[in-house]
Amino acid sequence: MATRSTIMDTNSFRPEMAAALDPQTRRLTEEREVLGPAYRLFYRKPVHLTKGRGARVWDADGEEYLDVYNNVASVGHANPRVVDAIARQAGLLNTHTRYLHENVLDYAQDILSTMPGELDRVMFQCTGSEANDLAVRVARAYTGGEGVIVTAEAYHGNSALTSGLSPALGTAQELGLTMRMIPTPDTYRLEIDGCPGNACPAAEFGAWMAGEVRRAVADMERHGIRFAALLADSIFSSDGVYPDPAGYLGPVIDTVHELGGVWIADEVQPGFTRTGDAFWGFQRQGIVPDLVTSGKPMANGLPTSLMAARHEVLEPFAGSIPYFNTFGGNPVCMAAAQATLDVMRDEDTMGNAKRVGTVFRRAVEGLMADHPCIGDVRGAGLYIGCEIVVPGTKEPDQATALDILETLRMHHVLTSVCGRFGNILKLRPPLVFSEEDVDMFMDAMAVTLRELGL
Template identity: 55%
Template sequence: MAAKTTILDMNRFDGANLDTLDAHKRSLIERRTALGNGYRLFYRDPIEIVRGVGSHVFDEHGTDYLDAYNNVVSVGHCHPHVVEAVSRQASLLNTHTRYLHETILDYSEALLAKLPAQIDRITYQCTGSEANDLAIRIARNYTGGQGIIVTREAYHGNTDLISGFSPSIGMGQELSPSCGLLPTPDTHIHGDEAIGDYIVAKLKERIVAMRADGIKFAGLLVDSIFSSDGIFPGKAGWLRKVADAVHEEGGLYIADEVQPGFCRTGEAFWGFARHGFVPDIVTMGKPMANGIACSATAVRHEILDAFTAKIPYFNTFAGNPVAMAAAKATLEVMDDEDLMGNANRIGSMFVSQLEGLAVDHPAIADVRGAGLYIGVEFDDPATGDPLSVETLELIEQMRRRHVLTSNCGSYGNILKIRTPLVFSAADVDRYMTALQDSLAAIGI
């Protein structure tokens, strides 16, 4: 079986290939030495991206690449409504939240209207990492516990606190002593019907083990599409019994909506909303301002009040007028262009075509997704072992055909399709053509 890999090392450029690149790219990569060794590039032949529009990006030669990976620009690269809002606000003022400003209030009211009524307070940060960091602090304060449970391949951020609850970073990152791990909710193995009971049983086992170690359970932190674990949305509704179990055990449910939120699943505005329950804390990030650094932690008021009664919260750059203008414009585009409906329609079409392709390609072991977040699992049809090397080669072949996608899961054998929400039927056709040609090229 293939070795496990980490989220940041999947599909990475290997410096040993430097001599195979042209002089311009070699120069750019050598200049990146100033950034340190922690940064990663995609692909054996990295791409220099200089322009984007909608679901397409262009390199320095003007070559058009289909972007089937980028959820940061949720409403598409350089959407004119967002660009205009950012430009207008940047020309007027950008400052912090210690002064009155109307834009943050307009946006907060609009965003809270998208959330369940019980979640009636919102605080702003700049990154999803910061949002999840704050969420854990709030949960610990409210419950008096320390123990936070996540899934085995979760990624929730890279602050000192939250990286201790992000096992997908790899073995070099030590997990927090108060971190409990749940198995990946693998619907391919356990099935859609059994997955809820399976995870509830594992959750209770983990809480018992924590208590035996003297750690009080504070909460469960999960991304409802389980993106780093391998994209396991499951049948709508199964997570509700998990949320019920969390509350029965005295913990809080923290919904990390950085990946599944903001129309992504097509079936609901939030990933958790597919499952018909109300979490205690909701965190969000990347897609909310279409590329401008912005994140948020939304909370039931009684939970937030218990925290702020002890600790005032202020973040200099969070909630600044430019970020709020970008976020407000992004939300307006989502509504005005019915991007949730588009995610549902185009995502269903996409899954249907992938399932059709699987009929002739037995290495495609499973196709699963919700809206425009889709995973395609590649396993050896004879042994069931993950086809990690082949999936990585498939991604490189797609890149040669000017389609950008990536991989995920414990062994990197799951094709990760996470497009801008403006993806079209023509984009699906282009992706499928490149995928079929790439599968033929590597012979699986």
């Protein structure tokens, strides 16, 4: 029997839950049948949202919720500067990139200015799936290989190519024959030469992971597959949020290059100031990737993504194969992306992620002494993983994690879970999250833990 998808099914509404819903909510869930059975809703009692502002959203009854999950509205729901930029450009022109237009060129230069100089080319798409799909094609053209390495619980998209590189979609999803998985860099459970992963020096932890890459490439070679790329995000978000020890990816990427591959840094999750330490997640690791992809946070909700590249890596693909994306790089999306980037700079979202993220993480850590169901709290900036376990052990406790999640929802706090066992609370709010928002979360969390007897 196929296992459920950790990122899609763990915290999802299922039809058998409909009997407990109020008539209006039940009607809307039933009407969603027109969308087909593949779609998922959050929560046993789905939330019907109608508006948002900053890190707050409101449902159809006017009830206010705290959004502790949304990296799409990266600079806050309905950010007025982004809304104005969209409206102005939509009132003038929206078309594709086969005509000249300043917006795409200005934004291309601006976003590349946030990256190391070696990354000097950028192409635009609509989704992270499209960006990762293109990056794999570019990597294969450059290396002449086919094999791609991902981590054991990775999610990199839902195109035919990227879904085959996304084990988090569950066993019903057929994985690519040229793909190989390496273990999650689980610093909570791993021990390396007797050293707990979360206390292991970066060089030693990196050496362990580099060894896993070597084993994966050796297996490819035994099957006649040439290595092309490691595709990974530097915070390992779907795997369970493992950003540290900072610098441990250095030996890993050195090994990737030694073996003839390239690193595709999937920055959909750690990029755009999310970690608080740097604009891009890979910068925390002190490495310059060969290819960079991003999507969701770019334009505060409009479908926009990118693939940045070293020009020499891009050339074998782009010099021979035409590429065109009808909506990628259109003037309206570029206006939204530019406004989002301007807000990030002017309002110092990186500084806010660092400052408020530190307050947030320490507050959640402060619960551990009195609530042994919280086994570990880790993260960087405004991306925190709170691991729920059987008290006194490191055994994952998905059932309790979901009870916490659902009770938080009833107390008007929205978030989700991640990781192989679906037991890690994924706390990933908009970048405008404030200390007042932290207080609201902590009040709801305290009530939740008390009500559940945890």
